[in-house]
Amino acid sequence: MASVFVPIAYVIIVFGGLFIFSYFYRKHTSTQVYEPYFPSHPERNAYVTLLQKTDPPASDSLLKSALVRRAMADVQRVMRIREDKPALQNLLQKGSIGDNLWNSIINAEKELEAEIMEVVAEANSFVEGWGQVIFPTANEMIANEKMRATFENIPEVKAELELKYDVKAKITSTVGGPNEQSKTLNGLLSPTRPDSAASSDAESGKPGKKRK
Numbered sequence: 001m002a003s004v005f006v007p008i009a010y011v012i013i014v015f016g017g018l019f020i021f022s023y024f025y026r027k028h029t030s031t032q033v034y035e036p037y038f039p040s041h042p043e044r045n046a047y048v049t050l051l052q053k054t055d056p057p058a059s060d061s062l063l064k065s066a067l068v069r070r071a072m073a074d075v076q077r078v079m080r081i082r083e084d085k086p087a088l089q090n091l092l093q094k095g096s097i098g099d100n101l102w103n104s105i106i107n108a109e110k111e112l113e114a115e116i117m118e119v120v121a122e123a124n125s126f127v128e129g130w131g132q133v134i135f136p137t138a139n140e141m142i143a144n145e146k147m148r149a150t151f152e153n154i155p156e157v158k159a160e161l162e163l164k165y166d167v168k169a170k171i172t173s174t175v176g177g178p179n180e181q182s183k184t185l186n187g188l189l190s191p192t193r194p195d196s197a198a199s200s201d202a203e204s205g206k207p208g209k210k211r212k
Contacts, residue, residue, distance in 0.1 A: 035100065037081075037108035043073040044115070047122075064126060071119050071138035074112065081109055 047066040050058040088105055091097045120131035161167075 035104055037104040043070040071134050072142055075138050
């Protein structure tokens with residue numbers, strides 16, 4: 001009779017121990033605070049500061065510009081997470097990094113989703129439907145800034161080539177600059193100008209939303 005209870009007691013002890021361990025482990029990990037993947041968000045802080053100004057209150061055009069800059073920072077964070085996450089997952093599987101770094105990027109991804117929803121809501125509070133286009137506009141502005149930076153660095157690249165090869169480098173620039181190139185890039189129209197979103201109300205003759 002005793003031989004029947006021995007395996008039953010063994011199974012109860014093993015599974016009971018595993019259950020207790022998993023319970024306390026989940027409780028510990030749920031309360032653990034991980035180091036943020038992105039240390040701070042200056043663009044969001046700047047927008048909130050302008051939004052809270054009351055004497056005098058910030059103009060709608062200034063708030064819109066700050067919101068677009070905030071959206072541009074969010075787009076850059078999305079691109080960085082998309083680049084870093086597969087590499088970190090591979091390193092985690094190999095045991096090269098700990099769980100803390102992986103959990104940090106997972107938490108950053110969740111926080112970024114909430115941030116994007118907040119930016120969309122803020123954009124719609126100015127102009128109905130702006131939330132649907134603010135991130136595509138921010139993406140185009142980032143591409144324009146990268147293209148502009150490339151053209152501005154042409155003299156430095158030319159000087160480096162001349163110094164490296166001891167010859168005169170011939171670099172032909174396109175007439176019209178980066179704005180003209182952006183019109184023909186991939187057969188698309190030129191991206192929206194940075195101030196187009198901020199001046200949408202002024203051009204249409206409709207006043208912006210007054211904030212309390």
